[in-house]
Amino acid sequence: MALQRKDQDILNAMSLVESTKRELQKLIDDGWDSLMNKVSSFCEKHNAELLVMEDVFVDPRKPRRKTNITNLHHYKLQEFNDRFTEVNTDLLICMASLSPLDSFQEFNREKLVRLAKFYPDDFSYGEVLSLEQHLDIYIDNVSRDEQFKSLKSLGELSRLMVKTQKHLAHPLVYRLLKLVLTLPVATASVERCFSAMKLVKTAARNRIGDQFLSDCLVCYIEKELFEAVTNENVIKRFQLLNERRVVL
Structure with missing residues (x-):
């Protein structure tokens, strides 16, 4: 549940990921046989088919595609480490060094230089050296500016940098900040948006237009905001538009 929080910061999230990986590994190493016995007992009790762990795993979404892994491999989540490799973890931790929280408390020059090196197509060797020299000037400049004291997110930092030139x-x-903001990190908010899209744009409504889809998603995703909007307000808004043949 902690990883599903919308306000989860990167450092805490990665710490939770590492703890989760250790607990899952502990379950795999010590509790797998016990878990399988419970599953087997449950299946026998309810006349349910029990998977053969040595059989090839079949993805129910793409049953014709060969997976080349066994059920045992799939259900033991051995691919979990592939999702959070040392490179991915290091990338996210380096990102946290840009955070403006608590007056840029997480700022770390070495980590930000390392972050720039993850993008060789965007930062030349000379630019990386220049960035390393410039970061001290940057942090001194923004940390002494009162406007930057109460920032909570990288998005707010980006907008204020543009506003103040x-x-x-x-x-x-700023280039590094833009790259970080465009990273496809699966935050809880992004995950919820994609889940909502699957519910709104079903196979039956596959031809829905982009604008109509966007309008529907806004209403579905921002439920908390729309709870304050009454039907009377909506009707009144339509009544104030151009004249219509049907009286609302």
Whole structure:
């Protein structure tokens, strides 16, 4: 549940991931046989078919595609480490060094230089060296500015840098910030949005237009905001539009 929080920061999230990996590994190493015995007993009690762990795993979504792994491999979650490799973990931890929380408390020059090296197509060797020298000027500049004291997210930092023209004074830092903001990190909010999209745009409504889909998703995803909007307000809004043949 902790990983599903919308306000989860990167460092805490990665710490929770590492703890989860250790607990899952402990279950695999010590509790797998006990778990399988419970599953077997449950299946026998309810006349349910028990999977043969040595058989090839069949993906129910793509049954014709060969997976080349056994049921044992799939259900033991041995691919869990592939989702959070050392490189991925290091990338996320380096990202956290840009965080403006608590007056840039997580700022770390070495980690930000390492982060830039993850993007060789966006930062040349010379630009990485220049960034390393410029980061001290950047952190001194923003940490002394009162406008930057109460920022809570990287998005807020990006917008304020543009508003105060600091993105022109610190172009390399701003480029790094933009790259971080466009990373396809599966946060809880993003995951919920994609789940909502699957519910709204079903096979029966596969030809729904982009604008109509966007309008439907806004209503579905932002439920908390729309709870305050009454039917009377909606009707009144339509009544104030152009004249219609049907009286609302």
